[in-house]
Amino acid sequence: MKVYENAKSALESVKSNQTIMVGGFGLVGAPLTLIDELTRKEIDGLTVISNNLGEKGKGLGILVNQKKIKKGIGSYFTSNRDVGDAYQKGEIELQLLPQGTLAESMRAGGAGLGGYYTKTGVGTDLAKGKEEKVIDGITYIFEPALRANVALIRAWKADTLGNLVFYKTARNFNPMMATAADIVIAEVDEIVEAGELSPEEIVTPHLFVDGMIKAQKILTKDGVIDHEQK
Amino acid sequence: MSKNEVQELIAKRAAQELKGRCVVNLGIGIPTLVAKFIEDENVSFHTENGLLGVSDVEGVIDPNLVNAGKLPVGEAVGASFFNSADSFGMIRGGHVDIAILGVLQADQTGLIANWAVPGKNIMGVGGAMDLLVGAKKVIVTTTHTSKDGKSKILKECTYPITSTRSVDMIITELAVFEVVEKQLRCIELMPGVTIEEVREKTEADFIEDLLVV
Numbered sequence: 001m002k003v004y005e006n007a008k009s010a011l012e013s014v015k016s017n018q019t020i021m022v023g024g025f026g027l028v029g030a031p032l033t034l035i036d037e038l039t040r041k042e043i044d045g046l047t048v049i050s051n052n053l054g055e056k057g058k059g060l061g062i063l064v065n066q067k068k069i070k071k072g073i074g075s076y077f078t079s080n081r082d083v084g085d086a087y088q089k090g091e092i093e094l095q096l097l098p099q100g101t102l103a104e105s106m107r108a109g110g111a112g113l114g115g116y117y118t119k120t121g122v123g124t125d126l127a128k129g130k131e132e133k134v135i136d137g138i139t140y141i142f143e144p145a146l147r148a149n150v151a152l153i154r155a156w157k158a159d160t161l162g163n164l165v166f167y168k169t170a171r172n173f174n175p176m177m178a179t180a181a182d183i184v185i186a187e188v189d190e191i192v193e194a195g196e197l198s199p200e201e202i203v204t205p206h207l208f209v210d211g212m213i214k215a216q217k218i219l220t221k222d223g224v225i226d227h228e229q230k
Numbered sequence: 231m232s233k234n235e236v237q238e239l240i241a242k243r244a245a246q247e248l249k250g251r252c253v254v255n256l257g258i259g260i261p262t263l264v265a266k267f268i269e270d271e272n273v274s275f276h277t278e279n280g281l282l283g284v285s286d287v288e289g290v291i292d293p294n295l296v297n298a299g300k301l302p303v304g305e306a307v308g309a310s311f312f313n314s315a316d317s318f319g320m321i322r323g324g325h326v327d328i329a330i331l332g333v334l335q336a337d338q339t340g341l342i343a344n345w346a347v348p349g350k351n352i353m354g355v356g357g358a359m360d361l362l363v364g365a366k367k368v369i370v371t372t373t374h375t376s377k378d379g380k381s382k383i384l385k386e387c388t389y390p391i392t393s394t395r396s397v398d399m400i401i402t403e404l405a406v407f408e409v410v411e412k413q414l415r416c417i418e419l420m421p422g423v424t425i426e427e428v429r430e431k432t433e434a435d436f437i438e439d440l441l442v443v
Contacts, residue, residue: 024312025279027302028293059248076354079300084351096346096353099278100318107315115375120322123394125346126355162329168311169279170294175313203313221302222290 001162002211003191007037010185010213014038014150017045017070021106021151021177025051026079028058029170031154031187032217032224033037035059035198037068038152047071049148051102051173053083058224073146075099096126101143103176110179115144151181154215155204158188159195160225162209163202171203178208185211189218231328236403238370239420240435242267243401247369248270255361259297260371273305276326278357280317280405283309298357322365329365331358331397333372335387338410338434340396342370343389343399346435355392356421362393368376372404374431383407404428407436415439 003008011034014020024030035054037064046069053072054060061080063069071093077083086092097105098120108116117140121127131142153174156167164186166174178184186209216227231239233389237260245267248254255276256262265284275284277297279281283306284297312320315437322324334352335343342362343405362368376382383400405428407417414436416428425438 025296028296028300046290076356081351084353087353088349088351094353096355098355098359099314099357100295100322103314103318105306118322118358121393122363124359124392125390126359146373148336166311168292169281169294171311171313172279173314177317218294225374 001206001209004036004211004213005217007213010034011025011037011041012088013183014041014043016043018149019047019049019147021148021181022048022050022060023151023153023172023174023177024059025169026055027219028195028226029154029166029172029174030059031152032056032059032219033187033213033215034152036083038063038068038183041181041224044068045070046084047073048130049073049102049146052076053080056080056082060117064092071095073097075102096130098126102146103173105143105146106113106173106176106180109147110176112115113145115142117127117141146180148177149183151177151184153177153184153186154163155186156189157192158186158209158212159192159197159199160205161194162186162206162212163194163197164188164209165197165201166203175204178204183210184208187213187215189215231403236373237263238403239403240373243406243420244369244371248328253325255321255326255329255365256297257329257331257352257358257361258357259332261332262297262299262301264330264371276317276320277303278314278317278321278360279307280312280314281305283307285309318357318360321360324364324366326361326365328367328369329361330371331361332439332443333370333382334389335382336370336372336397336400338383338385338436339386339412340392340398340400340414341387341391342397343387343391345392345437347389348389358392362397364393367399368397369396370400372400372402374404381431383434384431385434402422404431413437417441
């Protein structure tokens, strides 16, 4: 586990055409500092797995407008109109998954499973082309696991080993993403000495985390601001 | 009635369905308003982005404490936070008693469409499909007609359906419908509404089963 000086050095392992997971439910729990650095990095052809592709002109929404994202995999794109517009123009490929399937596919990917059967989506357009199986009289569809080259996540407190604690509803997809990528970079508000976090409160044990930076961008009720402005 | 009054009327009626110890998931829009009409402390609200024990904002707004509509909320006594996979495990696994959802369309067998409009920028399934397969009871709250005055309760949905499971109840500003064995039954009229008006504004076939008061 390495603590990076800044977002630029933390993102050296991110390359064009990779698949990256990005935490957050909208901007809540999104790694805003790392995303901000991606908007400056010369990169394209990304497949991004994230619940939403940010909001209009914010967060991952900036990467959408910069045409750095080739494909988005998520559950809710309605909240950023730019995503729909780009899709209608054929500039971005989208894969829509039910939110529970998105989350469970990450968990499966992180837990060494090839996929799983779920009843969510059976009989709908989102089940088209998916294998069906009847188990004890109930119809399920097969969903493959999701994995990524890199996961960019947001946590609240970390210790120097990389153990993570999350804050309120900013937890969302971050703990699953931490398990399901080859390289996991966490952006955190605070780094404390190992031993300062209670073993019971640690949500993501350090073996999942490869790198960390201190967050420079934070979400306030007035929008995203730089940390020093707080 | 103004738009707000219509929404509150529907939400208030839906709130009457929540009694006693139960876990309830509220969708975006009118469903969110239901919480403010609940006084019963035995009703717990679940939000799929990872909180059981949603309450109103008390004091300072915390931007990292939100509901599924990304609106700021508070945490009730005994609240708990969890990740999205656990949250949907609760939903799919049958641990949520009631889901209240908005729709684009509903049909006369109780099927709903609320996640996509072909050719439009509405491409968001969110937790709707999971809630329909997992919640023990599903209540729809919706305006009876769309902005252009067309019935939202149709013979058959023209938009892609959300699930093959029928919802249990549909509440609009005109009437309350129950779905029994894939048939719509109008069981209640909202104050001042006549059955003729409901017939006129509803494309779907339904059985008139009004309780005589």
